[in-house]
Amino acid sequence: MMLKLLHYFLFTGLVAAENGRQAWLRYAPLPQGHSTPLPLSIIALNSSTNSPVNTAGEELQKGIQGIFGKQLSIFNTGKETSSAVVGTVSQFQKAFGSSPVKDKLEEDGFWLNIKGSTVQILGQNERGALYGAFEYLSMLAQGNFSNVEYATNPVAPVRWINSWDNMDGSITRGFGGNSIFFADGHVVSDLTRASEYARLLSSIRINAVVVNDVNANFTTINPENIQGVGRIADIFRPYGVQLGLSLDFASPMELGNLSTYDPLDPGVIAFWDDITKQIYDRIPDFAGYLVKADSEGTPGPMVYNRTLADGANLFAKAIKPFGGIVMYRAFVYNQLPDEGDWKADRANAAVDFFQPLDGQFDDNVIVQIKYGPIDFQVREPASPLFANLLETNTAIELQVAQEYLGQQCHLVYLPPLWRTILDFDLRVQNQSSFVRNVITGEQFKRPLGGSAAVVNVGLNDTWLGSHLAMSNLYAYGHLAWDWTSDSEEILQDWTRLTFGLDKTVVDTITQMSMASWPAYENYSGNLGEQTLNDILYTHFGPNPQTLDNTPWGQWTRADHTSIGMDRTVSNGTGFSGQYPPEVAAMYENIETTRDDLLLWFHHVNYTQKLKSGKTVIQHFYDAHYEGAETAQKFVTMWQSLKGKIDDERYEDVLFRQVFQAGHSIVWRDAIVNFYNNISGIPDDAGRVGHHPFRIEAESMELSGYQPYVVSPFEAASNSIAIVTSTNSTIGTATKVLNFTSGVYDLAVSYFDMYGGNSSYQVFVNNRMVGEWVGNIVDIGKLGHTPSIHLDGHSATRITFHQVPINKGDMLKIVGQANGVEPAPLDYVALLPAGVID
Template sequence: MKKRLLTIGVCMIALGAASAPALANDGYDLWLTPAVAGTAAPDIRVIGQSETLTLAAGELRRDLAASPLPVVLARADDPALAALRLSTATLGEEGYIVRTATIDGRPSLLVTGKTDRAVLYGAFALIRAQKTGVDLAAINLTSAPKIGLRVLNHWDNLDGSVERGYAGQSLWDWWTLPDFKDPRYTDYARANAALGINGIVINNVNAKPESLTAPYIAKAAALADVFRPWGIKVYLSARFSAPIELGHLKTADPLDPEVQAWWKAKADEIYRAIPDFGGFLVKANSEGQPGPRDYHRSHADGANMLAAAVAPHGGIVMWRAFVYAETDPDDRAKQAYTEFHPLDGKFADNVLVQVKNGAIDFQPREPFHPLFGAMPKTPMMLELQITKEYLGFATHLAYLGPLFEEVLKADTRAKGTGSTVAKVVDGSLYGHKLSGIAGVANVGRDRDWSGSTFNQANWYAFGRLAWDPTLSSEAVAREWAQQTFGNDPRVIDTVVRMMMQSREAVVDYTGPLGLAHLMGTGHHYGPGPWISDLARPEWNPVYYHKADKAGVGFDRTKTGSNAVAQYEPPVAKLLADPRTTPESELLWFHHLPWDWKMKSGRTLWEEMVAHYDRGVATVAQMQAEWQGVKGSVDPERWQKTATYLEIQHREAKWWRDASLAYWMSVNGLPLPAGAAAPEHDLAWYKAQDFPMAPGHPH
């Protein structure tokens, strides 16, 4: 009787398990979806022993579906591969080979490279290839990163908040580190390794001195221990005045011997805890941060002092060129060039100057920064923003791959046609061995990591383009979509179409034709082109659009600030003439009358209105397209995206209406025939207030 009851109980448990609903898809797996349950497990063989090789094998067992051949993981110098005579000269330390080969008389799929982390990258490439439809029986991949240092910058604060973060609190639980290493840290490292990201700056560039104290060094060391097997180094943002705040010195002057000794001792302390510590990221003399100019020293003086402290350990310094001062009456777009261009060739060999993609501040569209190509003797590190500070935060669908591609392919003309920003950044244009690219992370504690499914694509696009800047953003969007949503052609085509039009839609409804920095003050949420009363001129949107009865736009030609002169002569010549300036950047460089004739035949005013309307219409079109795949995407991710698209459509109309109400108050012009009037008057839009917007200190 007992045996029968036990049998019934087991059957009931099995029935309950069988009838239990599947776990909701909350986006936690990112693009790393496990192989479908029930598929044959691949035959994996590992030659050699290391934690990283074990991780690589584990990834294949988790995510690779049935393979036509057994998979062999091994370093290229292993004697078992000697007969293959592999060509590894172009691989470097991180490049991989994935190909069919006969090993020990057995046809196999070989994943190899010079180092364990190269094999790990190859394992992820094999998984990506299978999920994007590559025939594994005929696979033949050889790939090496074009950029050496591929880093995420976390703007995470020690109190758990994230500056310009829209995916919840910081991923790092500083309070329980170093004792408790949250399993999410491993999952995060795994996602980055899948993209080839090899460095993480774990704290905000607006750094606190406490991040360099012994307790926080221990916390950083705990994260470094988690990241190391995944090929990732830890970096710290350093506060320049730390010798005063922590060392009780009277100065932070970089030429002071006591200051130099303090930083050397601090670097030694960090390297004792983290032997493979990457180095420092520094924001200095920018937006109130301390720096070498406080002591009448140059940025090179400051960077070189820190570089000397980390050089004996193989460390580097990433010195940000994001500088502007309220005491400088010149065009804000010119100030970084003015300060850094004279310093070319004066930085130490282990210093990278980190430059934002544009000269203002991560706008939905900016011309490429004039510093690219202007400092041939200095390695230049491109800084991109993955988190969407000016592009609708987490709720607006804005795939940034086209933005990244736009700047990487921009031609500086520094050494003739083809001198792209990508060639400056990867070091090939001027022969620099040190090269780097940074992305301001959009990762937080939200279960889907980035605030929405489509925001994950921006993290993915950064990693893929950091590895290979020649990739097309559309190809990257397609491979992300296939790994994230499966291989239903209708779903994938819809997703890619939505992604590829999304960023331009945000440009249209927030700042068309080269307008920029029109957002609400502080939080940068929503329209505020009327703001004119802030303490610093360059914080006010009116500073950037200069709209009046006669026209709109910032004159950066020789009749204005002459910022065009900072570009190479062939580029400057094009930008100096409104007839040869790309219309997408027209008002960035020119103040033009409202009746200026555009290429479409419309006036400037009519063209602006058309762009605002197109932006709103594009979001409506994305809503309709997403509705068309309902039932073909899991209900959890479908519904969240649909809800966010509703928010985006509502806010796109808000942007359009508020902006047009303001422009009409300035130019006195009626709307073109057929254009809808703003829903409210200008006073209503000005009265909107958002004191608790996310991502901004409160």
């Protein structure tokens, strides 16, 4: 009877609970009707426990057991027929006398040959063989039983991850829990999660991980911690993942007791030679260094009037004898620009600093360039530095961590954004010069190149804090292997592997994800105005005021009549002239500049007509309403999948989609109110400032509550919220309802601050409609950077559905303050069916 029940649960629509820790490597049993001839055994041509080929054999065993319930034995020799043979080409030749590989394999490449129950998985190296094993298992897990024979090679040798983990265990922009590597200044003793992470990364063909933050702590390279990171490298090695480290440029003074960190000083050179030798003595396959210098207050060579090339080459020379590389970040700006200077522009910095040094970097240095010239914004033009380093190795820096893009609380599938950069033609020397070809080294015949992605995995079972955000990590790996891969096809593969083969599930998640970046751009900032969030504080919620009147150089130059940065050569900052002539001419001319980058390159009146025929300000209004409306649809789309996805993951994603729907309205209202206020131009559709279904909290009869003027003003409806008079007070707000009798969704907008968990109850005629606790930040249900203020970061909504309301009913909300959080409320909305507030 137990076997029958097990079969029933495995092969019917019922789904077992999952927490997401296995991500896309679940190896879930296939539904009935999916079968294929399987190998009778596995032959792994290396049995060493540190060998990726041995790992490949174990992974094949585990995968086939999970997908088909069939246990295969692993051998190191045997007959090819009806076996899955995995190893390198040379290992296969040694075992069987000849190689079946018909195509040239490059480093990390593999050849896959499937003929029924006979499977050959051969890599150029052991890492490539493991990649091939994961490829075969991915096919099986998706019910793809094709007989295939093909070779595949990476487009670039560098496919790295940059972790922003700190030695104390925190993670900069960490939205999924604390570090899997560090705690209390040391490497953690239990590296189970690090091993699981290496497995995930190997399956998407990532070959190295820099495990610590670019704002590096010098203690990372003390003797104890070199031994500690050596243990991480040992855990990574069976998966073919190498370890890299970020360096603190001033370490010779902080750790070496020198009086200088001048890169040309003999003592400094000796210091880094010694540190590098210590690292390679412990980690023979160490990948290399990542260096952030002379940026955001970090030390660097310019302190001593040395060049950035001097700084990079210091490390390059130390590491070259061991075969390592240096990734030197182009994110360099220590001199904050003066907003009063119309010619000042932080976007110019990368080319200004690095272009004069082209050809001066050693051949094992790669200049790592953020995809746009500012900082991981919702839309930027491709960095012109890609077109200015013809004799220097380059790599693109992407960000899986959604620092400015919803911090994994908002669904934003990133590959379509990345493709706007990767597929951009820079027209260097009037020839086709796609960014994707520049970064691989192909365009300018450079020996090294590739990519690095900032990834903020933590101890949360979901890794990134969000199940759906994992699609970005999966996609990064596959794109880094081949930048021409289709973003939607990658997404569908990920969905099948993560949530199963149900077509409705795949189609729905695809539709949501592909609509997510355009929606987020629409409600968070568009026409090239970057992400209009708070750049001074958490980078999460709306606060367009902080972009201007600050020294950080992410200006919009918005005033009462006009908006946008003039980056033309003729009248502005000259940024457009950093591109090759054809591209420069396109951006110099407002008529040939795309609307979605108009305000990046041009300062225009709010009444400037776009190519769509709309004015700039009306586009702002319309886009923000359209974006928020799309976010509301994500909730109902996800709800349609109930019963098709296990309850744990279903509820977790639903919670985040409901939050995003509410926060998108916070975003929408903040941005449209701000620009309506500054421009004085009304919305043609009459929506801005007009909310017939809202009851402002300050308009209710208050007891124990008092009005509070919110700053920034646009973060609250009508700029005012209510808070309890003391932090131990119970507040009550009441209102006689003058709404037509009917059934409504009752939405309450409130503020969930860090450092307190206020509790709330909602009554209609003393009948409780609902209750909740404002604890989504404190208990980690949401992983965004929290706020201790009433602002666009802490603003959120909760909705109670299908509430019967009669005209004349008494609405009452009771709030109990807790900690520093004074039970803050903004408004209540009573929404008829189908109405979006």
